[in-house]
Amino acid sequence: MSKSITAKDLNVYYGDFLAVEGVNIEIAARSVTAFIGPSGCGKTTFLRSLNRMHEVLPGARVEGELLLDDDNIYAPGVDPVTVRTMVGMVFQRPNPFPTMSIRENVLAGYKLNGARLSRSRADEIVEEALRGANLWNEVKDRLDNPGSGLSGGQQQRLCIARTVAVKPDVILMDEPCSALDPISTLAIEDLIGELKQDYTIVIVTHNMQQAARVSEKTAFFNIAGTGKPGKMIEYDDTHVIFNNPSNEQTERYVSGKFG
Amino acid sequence: MTSSDEPQSSPTAVSTATRPQASSLRTSDSPGVFGDRVFSTLALLAGVTILVTLAFVALFLTANSTGAIHREEEGWIVGQFVEYAYPLVVGTLIAALIALVLATPVAVGVALYISHFAPPRLSKSIGYVIDLLAAIPSVVYGAWGMSFLGPALVPVYAWLHQYLSFIPLFSGSPSQTGRTILTAGVVLAVMVLPIITSVCREIFIQTPKLHEEAALALGATRWEMIRMAVFPFARAGIISGVMLGLGRALGETMAVTLVLSPGLLTASLISAGNSTIPAEIALGFPEAPPGSERQAQLIAIGLVLFIITLIVNMTARWIVSRHKEFSGAN
Amino acid sequence: MSQTDQKQPTPTSVEGPAGPPAQRRPDPAAALRPRSLTQNSIPWWVGLVVLAAAAVLGAALSALISFSIALWLIFTAVSYVIISYVVTRTRVNRRKATDGFWKNLVYLAFIVALLPLVSVIWSVVSVGVPGLLEPGFLASDMRGIDGSIDQQSQEEGTAVLGGIRHAMIGSLLITLTATLISVPIGLMTSIYLVEYSRGGTLARAITFFVDVMTGIPSIVAGLFGAAAMGWFLSTANSLGLPLPSRSTMGITAAVALSVLMIPVVVRTTEEMLRVVPNELREASYALGVRKWRTILKVVIPTAISGIAAGVTLAIARVIGETAPILVTAGFVVYTNWNMFQGWMTALPVYIYRQFQNPTSPNFSDPSHQRAWAAALVLILIVMGLNLIARIIAALFAPKKTGR
Numbered sequence: 001m002s003k004s005i006t007a008k009d010l011n012v013y014y015g016d017f018l019a020v021e022g023v024n025i026e027i028a029a030r031s032v033t034a035f036i037g038p039s040g041c042g043k044t045t046f047l048r049s050l051n052r053m054h055e056v057l058p059g060a061r062v063e064g065e066l067l068l069d070d071d072n073i074y075a076p077g078v079d080p081v082t083v084r085t086m087v088g089m090v091f092q093r094p095n096p097f098p099t100m101s102i103r104e105n106v107l108a109g110y111k112l113n114g115a116r117l118s119r120s121r122a123d124e125i126v127e128e129a130l131r132g133a134n135l136w137n138e139v140k141d142r143l144d145n146p147g148s149g150l151s152g153g154q155q156q157r158l159c160i161a162r163t164v165a166v167k168p169d170v171i172l173m174d175e176p177c178s179a180l181d182p183i184s185t186l187a188i189e190d191l192i193g194e195l196k197q198d199y200t201i202v203i204v205t206h207n208m209q210q211a212a213r214v215s216e217k218t219a220f221f222n223i224a225g226t227g228k229p230g231k232m233i234e235y236d237d238t239h240v241i242f243n244n245p246s247n248e249q250t251e252r253y254v255s256g257k258f259g
Numbered sequence: 260m261t262s263s264d265e266p267q268s269s270p271t272a273v274s275t276a277t278r279p280q281a282s283s284l285r286t287s288d289s290p291g292v293f294g295d296r297v298f299s300t301l302a303l304l305a306g307v308t309i310l311v312t313l314a315f316v317a318l319f320l321t322a323n324s325t326g327a328i329h330r331e332e333e334g335w336i337v338g339q340f341v342e343y344a345y346p347l348v349v350g351t352l353i354a355a356l357i358a359l360v361l362a363t364p365v366a367v368g369v370a371l372y373i374s375h376f377a378p379p380r381l382s383k384s385i386g387y388v389i390d391l392l393a394a395i396p397s398v399v400y401g402a403w404g405m406s407f408l409g410p411a412l413v414p415v416y417a418w419l420h421q422y423l424s425f426i427p428l429f430s431g432s433p434s435q436t437g438r439t440i441l442t443a444g445v446v447l448a449v450m451v452l453p454i455i456t457s458v459c460r461e462i463f464i465q466t467p468k469l470h471e472e473a474a475l476a477l478g479a480t481r482w483e484m485i486r487m488a489v490f491p492f493a494r495a496g497i498i499s500g501v502m503l504g505l506g507r508a509l510g511e512t513m514a515v516t517l518v519l520s521p522g523l524l525t526a527s528l529i530s531a532g533n534s535t536i537p538a539e540i541a542l543g544f545p546e547a548p549p550g551s552e553r554q555a556q557l558i559a560i561g562l563v564l565f566i567i568t569l570i571v572n573m574t575a576r577w578i579v580s581r582h583k584e585f586s587g588a589n
Numbered sequence: 590m591s592q593t594d595q596k597q598p599t600p601t602s603v604e605g606p607a608g609p610p611a612q613r614r615p616d617p618a619a620a621l622r623p624r625s626l627t628q629n630s631i632p633w634w635v636g637l638v639v640l641a642a643a644a645v646l647g648a649a650l651s652a653l654i655s656f657s658i659a660l661w662l663i664f665t666a667v668s669y670v671i672i673s674y675v676v677t678r679t680r681v682n683r684r685k686a687t688d689g690f691w692k693n694l695v696y697l698a699f700i701v702a703l704l705p706l707v708s709v710i711w712s713v714v715s716v717g718v719p720g721l722l723e724p725g726f727l728a729s730d731m732r733g734i735d736g737s738i739d740q741q742s743q744e745e746g747t748a749v750l751g752g753i754r755h756a757m758i759g760s761l762l763i764t765l766t767a768t769l770i771s772v773p774i775g776l777m778t779s780i781y782l783v784e785y786s787r788g789g790t791l792a793r794a795i796t797f798f799v800d801v802m803t804g805i806p807s808i809v810a811g812l813f814g815a816a817a818m819g820w821f822l823s824t825a826n827s828l829g830l831p832l833p834s835r836s837t838m839g840i841t842a843a844v845a846l847s848v849l850m851i852p853v854v855v856r857t858t859e860e861m862l863r864v865v866p867n868e869l870r871e872a873s874y875a876l877g878v879r880k881w882r883t884i885l886k887v888v889i890p891t892a893i894s895g896i897a898a899g900v901t902l903a904i905a906r907v908i909g910e911t912a913p914i915l916v917t918a919g920f921v922v923y924t925n926w927n928m929f930q931g932w933m934t935a936l937p938v939y940i941y942r943q944f945q946n947p948t949s950p951n952f953s954d955p956s957h958q959r960a961w962a963a964a965l966v967l968i969l970i971v972m973g974l975n976l977i978a979r980i981i982a983a984l985f986a987p988k989k990t991g992r
Binding site: 292396402480511558562576 | 798885919
Binding site: 053056058085086089091093097098099109111113114162163166 | 787788
C-alpha cells in the first residue's frame with residue numbers, strides 16, 4: 001500500500017511569488033527521505049505541496065506534475081481531499097484535537113469523515129494504530145482521557161497514530177521533533193525506522209544528525225537570497241550527501257560552514 | 260510492532276470495510292463535495308443577509324419618512340420638519356453631553372483603579388461588579404431615575420437655583436419632581452460608565468510593562484508613571500471609549516423616556532422641559548396611526564438619530580485606526 | 590516632574606527613629622540622594638487623623654447648609670482629599686502629595702461608581718421583594734385588573750393583584766424567536782468571515798457593516814422592524830395572502846431584536862473562531878477531512894464554549910430591551926402565545942407601562958410595586974444569563990490538562 005512519489009518540474013507559488021522552483025525528484029516507496037536546508041529555503045513549502053496542503057493558504061498554487069505512483073495529484077479533476085487521505089501529514093508541533101479523548105483522536109480520520117464503525121472494529125483500529133506508534137503500552141489504560149493531557153512526545157506519537165490509523169500510502173513529517181526533548185525525539189526516530197516498512201516517509205528536519213540517522217536518501221534545498229525562489233540543490237543517498245556531496249553549497253551546509 | 264504484524268486484520272479487509280480513502284485519485288465522495296458547496300454557500304448567504312438587512316434598514320427608514328418632508332397638497336415641507344427636529348436634536352445632544360461630562364472622569368478613574376490601584380486578587384471581581392452596571396436593563400435605570408434619583412435631586416436643584424440662577428443653565432423654576440434633563444443626564448452617565456470603563460480598562464492593562472517599569476525605575480511615583488507611560492499609550496483608546504459611550508447615550512430610550520417630563524427646548528437643566536429623539540419616538544409611536552404623517556415624522560427623526568450615531572461611531576473607529584500605528588502596541 | 594523639590598531640606602521630624610538628623614553638606618548631589626530610606630513616609634496613623642478631621646469638617650460644612658448624611662459624606666470625602674494633600678505636601682514633598690492626591694481621586698471614583706449600583710439594587714429589592722411575594726404574581730396576568738382594585742389595595746391594604754405571567758411568556762417567545770433568527774445568521778456569517786472569505790472586499794464590507802449595526806440605537810431597530818413588517822404585510826395583503834393587516838405582533842419584535850442581536854453574535858463568535866489554532870484545521874485537512882466537516886466537527890466544537898457564552902450574553906442584552914418591543918409588539922393585559930397574531934407584552938415593556946401609565950393614575954402604588962417586582966425578576970434573569978455565560982465559558986473550555 002505504499003506508493004512512490006515523483007515530482008516533475010514542480011513550481012510552487014504564493015500568489016505571484018515563486019517560492020520553490022523546478023523540483024525534480026523521485027522518492028521510492030517504503031523509504032525514508034529527509035529534506036534539509038536553511039530556514040526559508042522552501043523545504044516545508046515543497047513538503048506541503050506533496051499532499052496539496054499547500055493550497056489551504058490563500059493564493060497558493062502549484063505548476064508541474066507530481067505523481068503518486070503513476071497518478072498526477074495535480075491533474076484536473078483530482079480532489080485534494082482524496083489526495084490527503086492517501087498522503088498523511090505530521091506537523092511541527094503536536095496538535096491533538098483538544099476536544100477529543102486519546103481514543104477519539106486516533107479515530108479522528110474516520111469519525112470526522114462521518115464513517116460508522118462498530119465498537120470492536122474501532123477498538124481494533126485504535127489498538128493497531130497506537131501499537132504502530134509505540135504508544136499503546138503508555139496509554140492503553142486511559143484511552144478516554146483528553147489527548148492534550150499527554151506529554152509533548154506522547155502527543156506527537158498520538159498524532160502519528162492518528163495519521164497511520166487511516167492507512168495512508170505516504171506520511172509527510174514537518175520537523176516532527178523540533179518541539180520535543182531528546183528522549184521523545186529518540187522515540188520518534190525509532191518509530192520512523194519501524195514505519196518505513198509500510199509507508200513512504202518524507203521528513204523535513206533542521207537537525208542534520210537526525211537526517212543522517214533516520215533517512216536513506218536526503219535532498220538539500222537552498223535559496224539564493226531573500227525574494228528568490230528556493231531550489232533543490234542536490235538529492236542523493238544520505239551517506240553521499242553527508243560524506244561526499246557533489247555540490248559545493250551542500251558541502252558547505254553539511255559541514256556547518258553556513259546556514 | 261507495526262500494523263502489518265497484526266494477525267487479525269489484513270490490509271485489504273481494512274480498505275474495503277472502513278478505510279476512508281478512495282481507491283483512485285479521481286473518485287471523490289460526491290456527497291462530501293456537495294456538502295462543501297452547500298456549506299460555503301450558506302455561509303456566504305448569511306453574510307449577504309446582513310448587508311441586505313442593513314440596506315433594508317436604510318431603505319425602509321428613508322421610504323417611510325418621506326411623508327414628513329413632503330405633502331401631497333403643499334409639496335416640500337422641509338422647513339417644518341427642521342423646525343420640529345432641531346429642538347429634539349439639541350435636547351438629545353445636551354443629555355448625552357451631560358452624561359459624558361459626568362461619566363468620563365469617573366470611568367477613567369475606575370479603570371485606573373482596576374488596572375493599577377486595586378489589589379491584583381480583587382481587580383477581576385471589581386471588573387465583574389462594574390460589568391453588573393452594564394447588565395441592568397435600561398428600563399430599570401429609568402425607573403430608578405424617576406422614583407429615586409429624581410426626588411433625591413430636588414433639593415440640589417433648589418439650591419442650584421437659589422445660588423447659581425445667574426447662570427442660564429440653572430435659571431428657570433426648579434422642578435418639584437426632579438424629572439429634568441439633568442437627572443436624565445445623570446442616569447445616562449451611570450449607564451455609559453461601564454462602557455467607557457471597560458474600554459479604558461482593556462487599554463490600560465495593555466500598557467507595555469516595560470514602559471511602566473522604566474518610569475518606576477527612574478524614581479517616578481505611581482501617578483507620574485501613569486502620566487508618563489499609561490496615558491500617552493491609552494489616549495486613543497480613552498477617546499474611542501468615550502465616543503462609544505456617546506453613541507450609547509444618544510440612542511438610549513427608556514431611561515430618558517421615564518425620567519424626563521418632556522417639554523419645549525430650554526437652556527435650563529433643572530426645570531421640566533427638553534426632550535430627546537428616542538423619548539419622542541417611544542412616547543409618540545405607539546399612538547401614531549400606521550401610514551400617518553405623524554408616523555412618518557417619527558421615522559424621519561429616527562433616521563436622523565441613526566445618522567448621528569453612525570457618525571459618532573465611525574469617528575470613534577477612525578480615531579482608533581488612525582492611532583493604532585502610534586500607540587506602541589506592536 | 591520636579592526633582593528640585595527634593596533639594597529642600599526635609600523636616601527632620603518625619604524621619605522618625607530611623608535616622609539621625611542629617612548634616613547639611615554643600616554637595617548638591619548629596620541633597621538629591623535620600624538620606625534615609627524612610628524619610629518620605631508618613632506614620633500610618635496620620636491617615637486616620639486626617640480622616641477624623643475631615644469628618645468633623647464635613648459635618649460642620651454640611652450643617653452650614655442643611656445637615657444630611659449624603660451631604661456630610663460628600664464634604665468629608667472632599668475635605669479628606671484636600672487635607673491629606675496639604676499634609677503630605679508640607680510634611681514630605683510636592684511629588685508625593687500629587688501622587689496621593691490622584692490616588693485618592695481614583696479611589697473616590699471607584700466609590701462614586703458603586704453608589705448608583707448599590708442604590709439601583711437597593712431600590713429594586715426593597716420594593717420588588719414584597720411585590721414578588723404577592724400571591725400569584727408570577728402565575729397571573731393583568732386581565733381584569735382595573736383602577737378600582739388598585740385603589741382598594743392602596744387604601745385598604747388588600748393584596749396587590751395582577752402579575753407578569755403574560756409578560757414573561759411574551760419575553761420568552763420574542764427572545765427565543767430572535768435567538769433562532771440571529772444565531773444561525775450570526776454564526777454562519779462569522780464562519781464565512783473566518784473560514785471562507787480570505788480577506789476579500791465582501792468580507793471587509795460585512796465587517797464594516799456589522800460595526801455599523803452594532804451602533805444602531807435600539808429604538809431605530811424597532812422602527813425598522815415595524816416599517817419592514819408593515820411593508821411586507823401590505824404587499825402580501827395586496828397579493829391576496831391571508832395575513833394580518835397590522836404589523837404589531839411578536840414576530841415583528843423578534844425581527845427588530847435580531848437586528849440588535851446579530852452583530853453581537855457575529856463579533857463574539859468571530860473572535861472565538863479566530864482563536865481556534867490553525868494547526869487543528871490543518872491536522873483535520875491532512876486526515877483527508879473536508880472543509881465543512883472540519884468546521885463542524887473540529888473548529889466549532891473547539892470554540893463552542895466561547896460561542897455559547899457569547900450567545901448567552903447576546904440574549905442577556907436583548908432580553909432587557911424595551912424600546913424596540915414597545916414600538917413593534919405593543920402591550921396587552923392578557924397572555925398571547927401567538928407570535929404571528931395580535932399584540933404581545935414583554936417584561937421590560939410591562940415595567941415601562943406600569944410606571945408610565947399606572948393602572949390607576951391616582952393610586953399608582955400597586956402599579957409601581959408590580960413594576961419593581963417585575964424589574965427584580967428581569968434583573969435576576971439577566972444576571973442569571975450572565976452567570977450561565979461565565980459558567981459555560983469556564984466549564985466547557987477546551988481541556989488544557991487532565992490526567
